[in-house]
Amino acid sequence: MSIKFKSIVMMSSALMLGACSAADNAGDSAIIDKPDFTPANGQYDIDALEALGRVSGAVVSPDKSKILYGVSYESVEQNKSNLDLYVMNLDGSDNQRLTRTADSENGAVWIDGGKKIAFMSPVDGKQQMWVMNADGSGRKAVSNVEGGIGGFLLSPDESKVVMIGSVKYSRDAKDVYPDLPKATGRLIDDLMYKHWDEWVTEIPHPLVADFNGSEVSNVTDIMQDEPYEAPMKPFGGIESFAWAPDGSKLIYVSRKKTGMEYALSTNSDLYLYDLVEKTTKNLTEGMMGYDTNPAFSPDGKYVAWLSMEHDGYESDKNRIFIMDMASGEKTDLTTDWDYTADAIAWNPDGKSIYFIAPKDGVTPIFSIALADKAVKVVADGTYDYASLAPVDESTLITMRHSMLMPNEIIAVKDGSATQISNVNTELLSALKMPTVEKRMVPTTDGKEMTTWVLYPPEFDPNKKYPAILYCQGGPQQAVSQFWSYRWNLALMAAQGYIVIAPNRRGLPGFGTEWNAQISKDYGGQNMKDYFSAVDDMKKEAYVDADHIGAVGASYGGFSVYWLAGHHDGRFAAFIAHAGIFNTETQYLETEEMWFANWDMGGAYWDKSNEAAQRTFATSPHRFVDKWDTPILITHGEYDFRILASQGMMAFNAARLRGVPAEMLIFPDENHWILKPQNAIMWQRVFFRWLDRWLKPQVAEESR
Numbered sequence: 001m002s003i004k005f006k007s008i009v010m011m012s013s014a015l016m017l018g019a020c021s022a023a024d025n026a027g028d029s030a031i032i033d034k035p036d037f038t039p040a041n042g043q044y045d046i047d048a049l050e051a052l053g054r055v056s057g058a059v060v061s062p063d064k065s066k067i068l069y070g071v072s073y074e075s076v077e078q079n080k081s082n083l084d085l086y087v088m089n090l091d092g093s094d095n096q097r098l099t100r101t102a103d104s105e106n107g108a109v110w111i112d113g114g115k116k117i118a119f120m121s122p123v124d125g126k127q128q129m130w131v132m133n134a135d136g137s138g139r140k141a142v143s144n145v146e147g148g149i150g151g152f153l154l155s156p157d158e159s160k161v162v163m164i165g166s167v168k169y170s171r172d173a174k175d176v177y178p179d180l181p182k183a184t185g186r187l188i189d190d191l192m193y194k195h196w197d198e199w200v201t202e203i204p205h206p207l208v209a210d211f212n213g214s215e216v217s218n219v220t221d222i223m224q225d226e227p228y229e230a231p232m233k234p235f236g237g238i239e240s241f242a243w244a245p246d247g248s249k250l251i252y253v254s255r256k257k258t259g260m261e262y263a264l265s266t267n268s269d270l271y272l273y274d275l276v277e278k279t280t281k282n283l284t285e286g287m288m289g290y291d292t293n294p295a296f297s298p299d300g301k302y303v304a305w306l307s308m309e310h311d312g313y314e315s316d317k318n319r320i321f322i323m324d325m326a327s328g329e330k331t332d333l334t335t336d337w338d339y340t341a342d343a344i345a346w347n348p349d350g351k352s353i354y355f356i357a358p359k360d361g362v363t364p365i366f367s368i369a370l371a372d373k374a375v376k377v378v379a380d381g382t383y384d385y386a387s388l389a390p391v392d393e394s395t396l397i398t399m400r401h402s403m404l405m406p407n408e409i410i411a412v413k414d415g416s417a418t419q420i421s422n423v424n425t426e427l428l429s430a431l432k433m434p435t436v437e438k439r440m441v442p443t444t445d446g447k448e449m450t451t452w453v454l455y456p457p458e459f460d461p462n463k464k465y466p467a468i469l470y471c472q473g474g475p476q477q478a479v480s481q482f483w484s485y486r487w488n489l490a491l492m493a494a495q496g497y498i499v500i501a502p503n504r505r506g507l508p509g510f511g512t513e514w515n516a517q518i519s520k521d522y523g524g525q526n527m528k529d530y531f532s533a534v535d536d537m538k539k540e541a542y543v544d545a546d547h548i549g550a551v552g553a554s555y556g557g558f559s560v561y562w563l564a565g566h567h568d569g570r571f572a573a574f575i576a577h578a579g580i581f582n583t584e585t586q587y588l589e590t591e592e593m594w595f596a597n598w599d600m601g602g603a604y605w606d607k608s609n610e611a612a613q614r615t616f617a618t619s620p621h622r623f624v625d626k627w628d629t630p631i632l633i634t635h636g637e638y639d640f641r642i643l644a645s646q647g648m649m650a651f652n653a654a655r656l657r658g659v660p661a662e663m664l665i666f667p668d669e670n671h672w673i674l675k676p677q678n679a680i681m682w683q684r685v686f687f688r689w690l691d692r693w694l695k696p697q698v699a700e701e702s703r
Helices: 011-016 046-051 260-262 425-429 489-495 512-516 526-538 555-564 583-589 593-600 612-615 621-626 642-656 678-696 696-701
Strands: 054-060 066-075 078-087 107-112 116-121 125-135 152-154 160-168 202-211 216-221 241-243 249-254 270-274 279-282 293-298 301-305 319-324 329-330 343-346 352-356 367-368 375-379 388-392 395-402 405-413 415-418 434-443 449-453 465-471 498-502 543-553 571-579 632-635 662-665
Touching: 011 352, 046 678, 054 078, 054 107, 054 388, 054 395, 054 405, 066 107, 078 405, 107 375, 116 152, 160 241, 202 249, 202 621, 241 395, 249 293, 260 543, 270 293, 293 343, 301 343, 301 489, 319 352, 343 388, 375 395, 375 405, 449 526, 465 489, 465 526, 465 678, 489 498, 498 526, 512 642, 526 543, 526 555, 526 583, 543 555, 543 678, 555 621, 571 612, 571 678, 571 696, 583 612, 583 642, 621 642, 632 642, 632 678, 642 662, 662 678
Parallel strands: 465 498, 465 543, 543 571, 571 632, 632 662
Antiparallel strands: 054 066, 066 078, 107 116, 116 125, 152 160, 160 202, 202 216, 241 249, 249 270, 270 279, 293 301, 301 319, 319 329, 343 352, 352 367, 367 375, 388 395, 395 405, 405 415, 434 449, 449 498
């Protein structure tokens, strides 16, 4: 249930020692380093997952000789993570650690020709912009924005910076009744008063300022008095801004709507702000869907961006558009390419655009030419590529991951991809990892469905294994070679399960028709696709057909609830996290109404709306009378997308039906489970439940 902004996230002993000049501004007791972890008997377990380093960043230096990047580790004891900065040569040699502090250094970029680095870190608990020397010395906070910043982007000549600040949005009690200073009531008179995991009391605004290398000054809110978000919550970040090459203009993304109008629409636009004239122009007026991720061509003649066609459809095809800045002419480069793009970056030659897109169960890097719209594969394989940092006309730096490994940094040159970071190589080499196989499964309507199957380490086809059906969320997010620190399919397989992960109807990477089919058909073909995948695997002698579970989150949680009332004995256990149980209450409880209207078809009270009536007729809560299989339900109370009441209703229904059930509620988590100790608890409860019902010998031994 989320907009298609992708957020894509063990050092060797030598790397962790770092450069002698690395910053060390806090006591070692507060610093989170690479954990001292050795896997027992090579077992890939929850502790091994938590010990992995998380790679991010990958920014090429101005002279194209070095790469700046971040690595974060989690501390279970401190119940948090911390990110530090590293630098290496373009070929991966000479790794050095630049920072070693108790505070993360985020969003780092090179400045001053590579002599310095700008980044974000806290000051009195609020994120500010900092600068330090390229060797990690000489740290200095250079901004002092009230409330802190959420990101920054320097102009090409580094004389200006745009920062993401925040401004007050809603009324609080003292605004209405100053004589009641301790009153806590929120006075609400329109929709979008909550979003994802927060009450909307502030919204982000772009703050443009001067920068002289050591100080940010003359901060100006270029949307002063406008009650609109820029960037858009909850996932929009610094990719929502683009400086013209001469620094005289700035493009920003905003959906200039509030309240109910905001809740019903995905119509964002690109706005061009002229720093000299102080004027703003809507570049995409009349384009009715999401317009995001602007990027100027190297010569400034064009701007490229991602554009969806339909208002209200958040999982529409992301087309790649360009605009001639002189004439205003717009061109869709992807008219003949039937897939959705996730990220774009200009080739330095200005003749083509790199982009990342899911296709056929993986996420390669492509390029598309401006002249003839020809699409070429730049880097592929059994991986998902996750970022774009072009170096020259034939070279780029990227990150990639798979179901068997988290992000590492990759150099791509002339179509050849080489891994140049080894943050987790040592630990992964000590683990007994599962194997992954691509399987084509026939569907009930005569098509073939790409399905990933993960087999336990040291798999023996002469033995029988319990299995897990993985139900994807979104509902339109690819089941590609994704890596997750919670829904980690390799971890599931490593516990002795065969994992079945189908690219059922409604997932990107197989054309717009396949992706769009799920809307207004929640209980339809995609559920048949799940049954097809399970039934196909049950034919294999090594699958214990009596012990198959189904698990999923968000729309995957909806899927589990729906399957519980329709599975005809296929499953022996269920786990649903943050799932929709009652679509009628979900329609009124959720906040982004465009999603509910597009995917569900409209309001449940509109009896003349056949599409909506079909959706609500297939709500999982209507089939509880057929529930007969043990179910675990988990949820976070800060989840304002799918309220925890959905999980509580499902748990109560199961118990009232006499179905074995457990519920795990986190009062301090949202749609995800983010805190380290909560994440470990979630994993322990997850596998305890599956082992109890899918591994009879484990259940017997635990009695």
